[in-house]
Structure formats: structure tokens, C-alpha cells
Amino acid sequence: MDSKKAGASLDSLISAFSARIVELQELVIARNMYPASSITDLSAVDAALKAMELQVQTIKGRVRDETLAIPKAKKLIDASLKQQKKLQSMSIYVPSHVPQRLSTTETSKPDACFGSLKLEEEPAAPTKEKKGRSPPPLWFITEDELDSLSSYMKGRLTLEKVNAAINDMATYAEANAQIIAAPKKKLAENLWEKALELRDIASTEAVKGKNFFLESDIKGPALKLDNTGKAILTVLRHLGRISETRIGHHRVMILLKPH
Template sequence: MDLKQAGSSLDSLISSFNTRIAELQELVIARNMYPASSVTDLSAIDAALKGMELQVKAIKDRLHEETEAIPKAKKLIAKSLRQQKKLQSMSVYAPSYLPERTATLNLDSDRGLVPEACKQQPNQSTMVEEPAAIPKEKKSRGSPPLWYITAGELDSLSSYMRGRLTLEKVNAAINDMATYAEANAHLIAAPKKKLAENQWERALELRDIATTESIKGKHFFLESDMKGPSLKLDNTGKAILTVLRHLGRISETRMGHHRVIILLKPQ
């Protein structure tokens, strides 16, 4: 082997070593950049990406459901607006206040419930025979009705009949009539032992009226009950009765010396 060949072989060997060293250096650098622990990190990233994909899919499904629900929501809104208009139109006809019904028998200051002991005389030895009570009706009348009139009904009346009456005055009078009728119903149903002597006589009169064929099962009051606060036995009260009779809210009849006003359901 001559010197040239030996030098060439040595250069080739050195070059081969240098190439191998460079490759090893690159491998070391790559190993430092992507250590074995990075496999776990990549798995976690992959799991997070899959979770995000599922969330995005759920959001898309929810948006699709909401989009389909929009037409139904629009229909509900339209129905609510129509109902609101109906309620607003009804509120125009209702009176500005609705007083609470108080079932009381004390229409006059001299009327009131008295204990049984107050009605007995200290030296009374004989019992006064009580009149036979009229059997109670099987079905209760319930609360008196409140059939208010509307502005259209009031406007439909002639000017001479309507006069200076307002919708609020007439409907407030209807409240009073229901209160009178309810007080009479309680008086009719009350037992004798809970009533004063003058109340018992009135209760018997009311029971006689209540059992009349034309009045049986209906709510009623007497003309003498009209003592306010809104309905009184004056010119305004008589005008209100005329209007309500014309509009079919009441009817009137005579029972002895009493003028009876019967509450009616409008036709």
C-alpha cells in the first residue's frame, strides 16, 4: 500500500467518524427535546382535544334545539299578548276597588248577636215555646254573585235613564247589594239562640220570603237594607236600581209590606 492510498483511507475513516458523531449529536439533541415523559403529555393533550370536540358537539346540538324552539316561543308570546289585551279590556269595566265581603249581621247599631244568658229572665220559670224553624235548604246558595256592568252597557242606555251615573258608581252599588244579600243569607241560616229578639223576628220574615217559589234559591235583599255606603234609598239609589233592572241584573217583587230586590244573572 502506498502513501496516497493510506492517506485516503485515513481521511475516509475520519470523515466516517465525523459523520457518525454528527448523527449522535442530533440524536442527543432530539432526545433532549422530546424526552420519554412527553408521551404522557401528548396523551393528555389528545384526551383534552377529544373532550373539547364533545363539548363543541353538545353546543351545536343545543343550538339546534334552541333554533327549533324559536317558532314555538313566538307562538306563546303572541298568545300572551292577546291574553294581555283581553285582561286590559276587562280591567276597564271593573270598579277601582273591591271591598272585602264581611259576613255581618249588624246592619244597624241596634242589631247584634247577644248571648243566650242575656235573653233569659232571672226569675223566669217557664220556657217560651219557640216557633218551628223552617227547614234549611239542602244546597247552600254560596256567595252572592258580582255581575258588574260594562261601559258598553252603560252607554247603551238613554241619556235620561243614565243621567249622571258613572260606571264606578253603579258597580260599587253592585258590591253593596252583594253585601246586603250575604248578610240576609247568614241571618236566615243563624240558629235562634244566637240571635237577639228583634233579629229573630226579622229572620222569620226573611225565611218566609226565601221560601217563596219565585225567590227560592236566589240571593235577595230588601229595600230597607239600602243604607250605603254606595247604595242608599235616595234619588241616586233609585236611579241605579232602574238601570240595573233594565240591564237584567235585578228584579223586584212585593212581599207584604216589603219590596224585595232579587239578584239575577245577566242574559
């Protein structure tokens, strides 16, 4: 209730009570003409007046409390609207599809027929991978960055598509980092050769200490080696999110921190 409307309603109510009181006073005067029979009536009138006074005081108290609460309610509404705008501005940077990160490396039990064979010495994983390695960061692009591209480069790409691809790239890099860090006995047999290749790539000067993935890792769900995927990679190279190098027969994509 608005404070002005509440005040007007209270004034009307008080005026009605005042008119009623005047009528009762006139009735008392009339009753005084017969004092012997008016004592009971006067007591009833007095009780009614006191009850009405209490009602008026109660109404005043409630109106006062509601009037004081109006500024607090307005502040809460303003704060809620600001929070809503912040959440809406943040939501445009979050892709609709965010797959879970890999939590464990694919493992397999050694086959019994190979149990007696002596396997080759497994090379040690890089020291940094053993000491609380953090997952690859997600450096999403902003609407302003996408709008800064030429229409020819941007094509039909949307912010959601590009950021979903960035999420996929971080997932590929995380999977490779886990394979590199895993000891041989915990790796599936079909991953051992890939682990050796990844460790060789990770030890090169261009890649050492960085998060990376291979072109052969690109298998979706958002980033694929189709025309859209190639356009996304071109945009991300232009915006400084990835760099590309060739090591052996592999095309290696390195995740970069935006400047």
C-alpha cells in the same frame, strides 16, 4: 339574535379563521425549508389549528341552538300578549271595592235574667236553606249593556259603580239568607223580629226560592239611597238584574238572572 344576523356573524368569523389558517400554512411551508428545526414549530401549529377548529364547532353549535330557540320565544311572546289582553278585558268587569261576604251570622249569648223565661216556639227555617245553600250569584253588567242605555238613563254612572252596587246587593241578600236559616238560639235578640219578617217575605209566592234584600238594607258602601243609588236601581231594573215588589210595608228587591 336574528337568524340572518347570526349567520352573517358566523360567516365573518369563519373567514377570519380561514385567513389565519392560510397564513399558518404559508408559515409551515417557510419552515419546511429548515426541516431539522421545524418539528417543534409544526407541532405547535397543529395544536393551534385543532383548538381553532374546536372553537368554530362550539360557536356553530351555540348559533344553531339560539336559532332554533327563536320560534319558541316568539310563540311564548304571542301567548303572553294574548293572555294580557284577556286579563285586561276581564278586569273592567271587576269592581275596585269587593267587600268580603258574611261568613257567620251575628250571635249573642242569652242574658241571665231571661234564662228562666220560656221563649215562644221558633218557626222552622225553609228546608232549602238547610241543604247546602249557595251564596247569591254576582251577575255583573258589561260595557255593552251600559252603552246600550240612553244618555238620560245612564247619566254619569260608570261600569265600576254599577258593578260595585251589584256586589253590595249580593252581600245584603246573603246576610238576609243567613238570618232566615239561623236557629233562634244563635240569633241576637234584636234580629229575631227581623228574622220573622224575612221568613214571612221569603215564603210569599213572588219571592219564594229567590235571593232578595229590602230597601231598608241599602246602607253602602257602594249602593246608597241617594240620587246615584236610585239611578243605579233604575238601570238594574231596566237591564233585568233586579225586580221590585211591595210586601207589607217593605219594598223588596229580588235578584234576577240576566237573559
